[in-house]
Amino acid sequence: MDKRDFLDHLNRGETVEGGSEVHQMMHLISQEALKLTTELNGSYHTPEEIRALFSRLTGKAVDESFGLFPPFHTDCGINITVGKNVFINAGCCFQDQGGIIIGDGVLIGHQVVLATLNHGLDPNNRSSMHPASIVIGNNVWIGANATVLPGVTIGDGSVIAAGAVVNRDVPANVIVCGVPAKIIKRIETSRG
Numbered sequence: 001m002d003k004r005d006f007l008d009h010l011n012r013g014e015t016v017e018g019g020s021e022v023h024q025m026m027h028l029i030s031q032e033a034l035k036l037t038t039e040l041n042g043s044y045h046t047p048e049e050i051r052a053l054f055s056r057l058t059g060k061a062v063d064e065s066f067g068l069f070p071p072f073h074t075d076c077g078i079n080i081t082v083g084k085n086v087f088i089n090a091g092c093c094f095q096d097q098g099g100i101i102i103g104d105g106v107l108i109g110h111q112v113v114l115a116t117l118n119h120g121l122d123p124n125n126r127s128s129m130h131p132a133s134i135v136i137g138n139n140v141w142i143g144a145n146a147t148v149l150p151g152v153t154i155g156d157g158s159v160i161a162a163g164a165v166v167n168r169d170v171p172a173n174v175i176v177c178g179v180p181a182k183i184i185k186r187i188e189t190s191r192g
Contacts, residue, residue: 001025003059007079010097010131016117018127026076026097033057033077041071058082079116082106083138098131098150106136109144109162116150137172157187 006025009016016022036057045053050068055061057077066082069090074080079096083104091111094100098116102108120128132151136142140154143162154160155172164181173187 003029003078010079011099011133013098013131013133015120016097016129016131018125018129023127023129029078030075033074036077037071037073041073045070062086088112089144097129099133101133101135103136103138103140103156105139107141109142109146111145112142113147115147118150157189159187 001021006022006029009022016026036053040050040053040057047067050070051062051064051066054066054068057074058080059078060081062082063084065085067087069088071090072088072092074094074096076096079099080094081100082102083106085105086102088108089110092108093113095115095117100114100116114134116131116134118130118132119126120130130150134148134150135153137154137156137158139157140160142148142160143164145162146160146164146166148154148160148166152166152169154166154170157173158170159175160166160170160181161175161177164177165179166176166181168180170176170181173189174183175185175187176183
């Protein structure tokens with residue numbers, strides 16, 4: 001199995017059985033991600049160096065407008081896609097095996113967790129994993145310590161309040177907060 005086959009399996013949302021060839025590939029890719037995140041987090045890097053390291057981690061060039069404050073953690077890396085004018089603050093953890101797509105103009109606060117895998121509920125099959133992508137629309141702001149769970153899409157212009165746990169889709173231009181996150185306000189957008 002190569003990386004493309006691995007990503008195709010995950011992006012189809014197919015189960016990863018514990019001990020399977022896909023699971024073994026997941027561990028191999030995790031080692032590459034750990035090596036790169038250790039390099040990223042181990043010492044000071046200029047913004048240009050951070051963009052270069054993040055591009056290596058994801059396997060895709062990021063725009064020169066991309067910004068990140070380390071430390072940053074991921075156990076895969078190659079299933080993250082980021083748009084332009086994205087900023088990721090310190091301490092974020094992305095579990096991206098299921099796929100993370102981040103639109104343009106997104107701000108991600110301190111210690112945000114984006115998780116794209118669920119384990120099986122049956123205790124006898126707990127090592128199986130179920131991938132589901134997270135899609136973050138344009139101009140979204142995710143506050144500090146928020147957690148976004150597998151399969152969630154966040155609509156353009158929305159705000160995820162600090163500490164929220166987002167377990168279902170969020171429409172465009174709303175503010176959500178709480179555990180689980182609920183809509184508390186609609187955002188009026190300016191016409192320009």
